[in-house]
Amino acid sequence: MEKVFASIITIGDELLIGQVIDTNSAFIAQELNKIGIPVKHRVAVGDVWDDIWQALDEESKQASIIIITGGLGPTADDITKPLLCEYFGGKMVVHQPTLDHVTDIFTRILKRPMIESNAKQAEVPDTCTVLKNERGTAPGMLFKKEGKIFISLPGVPHEMKWLMTHHVIPLIPELFHTGFIEHRTLLTAGVGESFLAELIKDFEASLPAFIKLAYLPNYGMVRLRLTAFGFDKTSLVKDIDALFTTLKEQVKEFLVVDEDIPMELMVGRLLKEKGKTLSTAESCTGGYIAHLITSHAGSSAYFMGSVVSYDNSIKKRVLHVSEDTLQTVGAVSEDTVKQMVRSVLNIMQTDYAIAVSGIMGPAGATPEKSVGMVWIAVASKEKTVTKLFNFRFDRKINIELTATNALNLLRIFIMENG
Amino acid sequence: MEKVFASIITIGDELLIGQVIDTNSAFIAQELNKIGIPVKHRVAVGDVWDDIWQALDEESKQASIIIITGGLGPTADDITKPLLCEYFGGKMVVHQPTLDHVTDIFTRILKRPMIESNAKQAEVPDTCTVLKNERGTAPGMLFKKEGKIFISLPGVPHEMKWLMTHHVIPLIPELFHTGFIEHRTLLTAGVGESFLAELIKDFEASLPAFIKLAYLPNYGMVRLRLTAFGFDKTSLVKDIDALFTTLKEQVKEFLVVDEDIPMELMVGRLLKEKGKTLSTAESCTGGYIAHLITSHAGSSAYFMGSVVSYDNSIKKRVLHVSEDTLQTVGAVSEDTVKQMVRSVLNIMQTDYAIAVSGIMGPAGATPEKSVGMVWIAVASKEKTVTKLFNFRFDRKINIELTATNALNLLRIFIMENG
Numbered sequence: 001m002e003k004v005f006a007s008i009i010t011i012g013d014e015l016l017i018g019q020v021i022d023t024n025s026a027f028i029a030q031e032l033n034k035i036g037i038p039v040k041h042r043v044a045v046g047d048v049w050d051d052i053w054q055a056l057d058e059e060s061k062q063a064s065i066i067i068i069t070g071g072l073g074p075t076a077d078d079i080t081k082p083l084l085c086e087y088f089g090g091k092m093v094v095h096q097p098t099l100d101h102v103t104d105i106f107t108r109i110l111k112r113p114m115i116e117s118n119a120k121q122a123e124v125p126d127t128c129t130v131l132k133n134e135r136g137t138a139p140g141m142l143f144k145k146e147g148k149i150f151i152s153l154p155g156v157p158h159e160m161k162w163l164m165t166h167h168v169i170p171l172i173p174e175l176f177h178t179g180f181i182e183h184r185t186l187l188t189a190g191v192g193e194s195f196l197a198e199l200i201k202d203f204e205a206s207l208p209a210f211i212k213l214a215y216l217p218n219y220g221m222v223r224l225r226l227t228a229f230g231f232d233k234t235s236l237v238k239d240i241d242a243l244f245t246t247l248k249e250q251v252k253e254f255l256v257v258d259e260d261i262p263m264e265l266m267v268g269r270l271l272k273e274k275g276k277t278l279s280t281a282e283s284c285t286g287g288y289i290a291h292l293i294t295s296h297a298g299s300s301a302y303f304m305g306s307v308v309s310y311d312n313s314i315k316k317r318v319l320h321v322s323e324d325t326l327q328t329v330g331a332v333s334e335d336t337v338k339q340m341v342r343s344v345l346n347i348m349q350t351d352y353a354i355a356v357s358g359i360m361g362p363a364g365a366t367p368e369k370s371v372g373m374v375w376i377a378v379a380s381k382e383k384t385v386t387k388l389f390n391f392r393f394d395r396k397i398n399i400e401l402t403a404t405n406a407l408n409l410l411r412i413f414i415m416e417n418g
Numbered sequence: 419m420e421k422v423f424a425s426i427i428t429i430g431d432e433l434l435i436g437q438v439i440d441t442n443s444a445f446i447a448q449e450l451n452k453i454g455i456p457v458k459h460r461v462a463v464g465d466v467w468d469d470i471w472q473a474l475d476e477e478s479k480q481a482s483i484i485i486i487t488g489g490l491g492p493t494a495d496d497i498t499k500p501l502l503c504e505y506f507g508g509k510m511v512v513h514q515p516t517l518d519h520v521t522d523i524f525t526r527i528l529k530r531p532m533i534e535s536n537a538k539q540a541e542v543p544d545t546c547t548v549l550k551n552e553r554g555t556a557p558g559m560l561f562k563k564e565g566k567i568f569i570s571l572p573g574v575p576h577e578m579k580w581l582m583t584h585h586v587i588p589l590i591p592e593l594f595h596t597g598f599i600e601h602r603t604l605l606t607a608g609v610g611e612s613f614l615a616e617l618i619k620d621f622e623a624s625l626p627a628f629i630k631l632a633y634l635p636n637y638g639m640v641r642l643r644l645t646a647f648g649f650d651k652t653s654l655v656k657d658i659d660a661l662f663t664t665l666k667e668q669v670k671e672f673l674v675v676d677e678d679i680p681m682e683l684m685v686g687r688l689l690k691e692k693g694k695t696l697s698t699a700e701s702c703t704g705g706y707i708a709h710l711i712t713s714h715a716g717s718s719a720y721f722m723g724s725v726v727s728y729d730n731s732i733k734k735r736v737l738h739v740s741e742d743t744l745q746t747v748g749a750v751s752e753d754t755v756k757q758m759v760r761s762v763l764n765i766m767q768t769d770y771a772i773a774v775s776g777i778m779g780p781a782g783a784t785p786e787k788s789v790g791m792v793w794i795a796v797a798s799k800e801k802t803v804t805k806l807f808n809f810r811f812d813r814k815i816n817i818e819l820t821a822t823n824a825l826n827l828l829r830i831f832i833m834e835n836g
Contacts, residue, residue, distance in 0.1 A: 014634050016457040017601070018447030019643065019678070022440060025462070029436030039434040040469065044443070044460035047632075051458065058476070109810075115616045156635070158811055183435070198533045214465075216432050217574070225437065260437070280726075286712025287705030290726045294704025297780055297813055305732035308698075308708045308724035310717075314766060318723070348732060362715055392527070393576055395715055 004176045005040040006032050007059035011071035011080055012155060013046045024069050024160050031164050036178040037065060038229070047071060052083055060148050064176065067168070070155030072121075072138040081124070084152055088143045090127035095139065098122040098130060102137045128152075131167040135159040140167060149175060180233045184244040185225040185260035188251055189408045193217045196224070200250050203243075211240060213247075219400040220408070221263065224251065256411065263407045264292040270414050271302035271352070278410075279348035280306040281319055281340040283331065283357040284374060289403045304348045309340065319343040332357050332369055334386050337377035345379055352414065353379050354406050358389070360398045374402050378410040385413055422594045423458040424450050425481035427473045429489035429498055430573060431464040442487050442578050449582050454596040455483060456647070465489060470501055478566050482594065485586070488573030490539075490556040499542070502570055506561045508545035513557065516540040516548060520555045546570075549585040553577040558585060567593060598651045602662040603643040603678035606669055607826045611635045614642070618668050621661075629661060637818040638826070639681065642669065674829065681825045682710040688832050689720035689770070696828075697766035698724040699737055699758040701749065701775040702792060707821045722766045727758065737761040750775050750787055752804050755795035763797055770832065771797050772824050776807070778816045792820050796828040803831055 008028050014020040022044065029039045041062050045051040052071070059066050071080030085092055099122035106114040121137040124130055131140030131151070138154040140163040151168055153160045172178070188196065193215050197204070204213050210230055216223040224247060228240040248258055257266045271278055280289045290306035293299050307318055312331055315321040321331075321339045329335050340355035358374025365371045372391035377384055387409055391401045426446050432438040440462065447457045459480050463469040470489070477484050489498030503510055517540035524532040539555040542548055549558030549569070556572035558581040569586055571578045590596070606614065611633050615622070622631050628648055634641040642665060646658040666676055675684045689696055698707045708724035711717050725736055730749055733739040739749075739757045747753050758773035776792025783789045790809035795802055805827055809819045 013630070013632055013645070014643075015444075016447055016460065017451050017643075017645070018444040018449075018457075019603075019634055019641070020636075021444045026433075026436040026439045029434055031436075033435050038464075039436075040464070042434065042462035046456075046458070112613075115612060117612050117615055158815055185437075192530075194533060194535050195530075197535055212431070214431055216437060218438075223437070225432075225435075227431070227435070282705075285709075286717075286721075287700075287708030287724055287726060288713075290705030290728070291703075291709045294726075294728060295706075295814065295817065297778075299704075300728060303704075304729040305736070306705055306724070306726035306728075307736075308705060308712075308726065310708070310712060310724075311722040314723035317767075318725075318765060347736060349735075360715075396713065397576055399713065 004037055004065065004178050005063040006037045006065040006067060007063035008039060008042040009052075009055045009059055009066060009068045010042070010044045010155070011047065011052055011068065012044075015044045015070070016046045024155065024157055027157070027161055028067055028069070028164060031169055032065075032067075032172075033181055033183070035169060035172060036180045037172065037176075038181065047079055049079060049083060052080065053087065056087055056150070060145070060150070064148050065172065066148065066150045068150065068152045069160050072152065072154045080152065084128070084141065084143065084150075085125035088125060088127045088145060088150070090125045092123045093126045095122050095124045095130050097132070098124070098139045101132065105137060131163055133159055133163055134166070135162040142171075179229060179231045180236055182228045182236050182240045183225055183260075184240055184258075185223055186244075186248060186251070186258045187221055187223050187256040187261070187263070187266070188254040189221045189256050189263065189404070191222065191254040193222050196222055196251065196254070200247065203246060203250055207243065208239070211243060219397065220404045221256070223260065225260075256408070262292075263404055263411070265296055267407050267411050267414075268293065268296065268299055268302055270411060274414070276351035276414075277302050277304050278352045278354070279304045279344050279350040280353065281344035281355040282306055282308050283310060283315065283340070284360045285356050285399055285402050285406075286310055288399050289354060289356070289406060292403055292407075304350050307344055307347065315340065319347075330369070332359055332373060332375060334375055334377075334388070337375040337386060338384055341377040341379040341384060345381065351380060352410060354410055355379075356402055356406050358398070358402060360395045360402075362395065372398055374398070374405075376402070376406045376409055378406070378413045380413070380417060383417060385409070422455055422483065422596050423481040424455045424483040424485060425477035426457060426460045427470075427477055427484060427486045428460070428462045428573070429465065429470055429486065430462075433462045433488075434464045442573065442575055445575070445579055446485055446487070446582060449587055450483075450485075450590075451599055451601070453587060453590060454598045455590065455594075456599065465497055467497055467501060470498065471505065474505055474568070478563070478568070482566050483590065484566065484568045486568065486570040487578050490570065490572045498570065502546070502559065502561065502568075503543035506543060506545045506563060506568070508543045510541045511544045513540050513542045513548050515550070516542070516557045519550065523555060549581055551577055551581055552584070553580040560589075597647060597649045598654055600646045600654050600658045601643055601678075602658055602676075603641055604662075604666060604669070604676045605639055605641050605674040605679070605681070605684070606672040607639045607674050607681065607822070609640065609672040611640050614640055614669065614672070618665065621665060621668055625661065626657070629658060637815065638822040639674070641678065643678075674826070680710075681822055681829070683714055685825050685829050685832075686711065686714065686717055686720055688829060692832070692836075694769035694832075695720050695722050696770045696772070697722045697762050697768040698771065699762035699773040700724055700726045701728060701733065701758070702778050703774050703817055703820050703824075704728055706817050707772060707774070707824060710821055710825075722768050725762055725765065733758065737765075748787070750777055750791060750793060752793055752795075752806070755793040755804060756802055759795040759797040759802060763799065769798060770828060772828055773797075774820055774824050776816070776820060778813045778820075780813060790816055792816070794820070794824045794827055796824070796831045798831070798835060801835060803827070
């Protein structure tokens with residue numbers, strides 16, 4: 001049985017100029033992986049005829065499934081569709097169901113007149129199978145050539161995602177007999193990648209050839225991922241599960257969760273299990289912790305709200321931090337976060353609270369307090385715990401690290417204090 | 419004079435499996451573009467010997483500058499360094515200055531014993547020039563082969579960025595005589611890509627061959643970018659500036675700013691110019707608007723704080739939304755956001771305030787109120803303006819769209835009411 005590989009081609013000058021970060025490739029790769037198709041190669045090219053043509057040639061040498069995104073917008077800088085028409089032979093024709101769909105979007109949903117460039121979205125090469133795009137006007141297109149399949153999708157992320165989930169993923173197992181990939185991922189916090197590697201080096205050395213271990217470090221956390229590949233799903237699952245159990249045991253001191261979920265969801269799960277609520281009082285993170293928590297559906301079950309006290313006047317007036325504290329030890333101090341956390345717990349009437357105050361940079365440092373210095377407090381009605389951190393990065397990373405560590409501190413607090 | 423192109427190779431299974439989004443490529447492309455080096459190609463490969471080798475072969479056919487990131491961590495899944503050693507000939511040697519640097523990081527900064535895998539970071543192929551990494555332990559490496567340069571950088575974003583900015587970018591003009599690229603970007607809001615395209619189609623058709631127009635749509639905004647390429651910088655700047663002036667005139671009804679800055683920074687600039695302050699009362703965005711604003715250094719000059727009233731009890735207790743309003747018209751209503759915006763303006767004592775309340779999905783819809791329905795209010799001491807929006811996307815995008823439109827509503831409010 002031959003192994004089936006996929007390649008991803010993303011098209012658009014904006015990717016090569018760096019004005020847009022390519023999130024599509026990650027989504028496509030995840031979805032393909034789930035059904036056992038490894039992505040072997042990913043390539044980004046500009047809106048340049050020869051470069052796109054060459055990418056199609058090259059990628060089809062390496063892979064049986066070529067997913068193409070981008071270049072299908074209604075504007076003149078998009079040359080992908082005529083190119084695909086020529087590449088696969090054939091001529092452009094109006095696809096009536098797509099024209100009806102586009103017309104419907106304009107008349108019924110957008111309530112705007114349709115202009116010529118919109119109608120052009122319904123023209124497709126007569127060599128393709130159209131994949132209906134329920135989320136937008138640019139249809140997906142499937143081409144077959146020499147035993148390979150080529151699927152062209154729009155670059156707008158939510159349209160691409162809808163087409164991947166509803167058309168592409170269901171289609172592939174019908175066309176190829178693929179093997180299985182199994183992943184097991186765990187999340188650790190409070191330990192560096194190299195220390196972890198030393199801790200589990202014997203385990204890593206003992207892994208069979210069909211199972212790989214990867215380290216995925218990210219802002220104060222490291223994810224460890226085992227990946228197994230094979231054609232016998234039952235034995236694959238058995239083998240990887242046994243090894244995953246061993247791995248969890250070896251890193252248990254730093255283990256946050258044995259799933260691929262982010263820290264804030266793990267904290268949310270703990271709160272939900274216990275039927276407890278949370279609020280935050282945020283200075284330096286400016287609402288980022290609240291945003292992380294509320295970016296997940298269902299967070300209203302445990303998250304009540306936040307006071308973002310970015311200015312000291314708000315710390316005083318809303319969170320009742322004493323003038324004396326701010327004058328003597330300052331806003332970035334243990335005393336301040338203690339008062340912030342007790343106040344927000346009281347104001348929001350929650351079971352737990354988090355408070356943070358620090359210097360995120362680049363400005364704001366003093367001789368005593370450097371950029372990256374952060375005080376974090378977590379509290380329940382009965383108890384307050386504080387911790388000082390010193391990060392040494394730039395603003396964005398310091399904000400991320402503060403949020404991760406605050407959530408991890410709360411997680412440990414809940415586990416230890418119930 | 420031959421045009422110099424660059425290629426980017428990113429290495430790591432995590433990119434092909436989709437567990438990590440590649441932000442490095444966008445940064446590298448931006449920096450190269452600024453000095454007139456277009457990126458022709460970007461490719462991602464896994465931690466697989468043959469695939470990395472082939473990528474080096476392929477990319478060096480297309481480009482003179484090949485930037486490689488990732489695969490340099492201290493752990494065993496990284497095979498890039500031995501591969502580069504073999505690819506460029508030579509043998510691995512200990513680079514004493516790097517060893518001193520790594521030792522220093524552990525003894526002085528991390529205050530942890532150094533383990534074997536850390537010391538290995540100081541081993542490099544003797545065919546490379548080492549680029550010192552002030553931000554971490556993995557050094558950058560520069561190789562030359564057949565008139566091309568290959569630069570290997572670690573994949574940790576802040577380390578890669580430091581090396582790009584401090585070593586790679588200063589080095590390139592010494593090695594290649596490059597042309598110039600000029601970009602001019604403007605931001606529009608409240609108008610779709612296809613409508614804009616129709617509006618400026620004559621302008622677009624009249625552009626000379628060396629100037630390209632691109633549409634970059636993103637959550638209720640569209641950026642328009644002109645890109646000019648040539649070897650005579652003076653005439654290039656003159657030509658693109660003249661066309662940019664025309665473009666601005668043609669889209670003036672929707673123009674937010676004639677620079678490539680995000681909406682929240684444009685609002686911040688307006689506030690700073692006027693010496694005014696802002697606060698937010700956020701329900702459905704859960705702190706995201708405050709986070710957007712405070713993610714930029716200097717925002718403390720105009721942003722005071724936020725009340726994230728995620729739960730209705732907080733709307734009542736902290737923001738004094740009346741029980742009657744919540745009972746009769748509900749939390750997602752004009753009345754509620756009006757009361758929220760007046761309260762937060764008062765609590766935070768700011769000149770302006772934003773309030774939002776809506777249904778982000780996937781749950782929370784009622785027969786009268788569908789997912790994506792959002793009420794936004796903006797206010798000054800004298801005046802309150804409200805607007806109803808109906809987005810029709812998923813949670814993440816609905817949150818983004820709410821934030822963008824709230825900030826844009828405030829921007830227009832400030833411009834119109836002073």
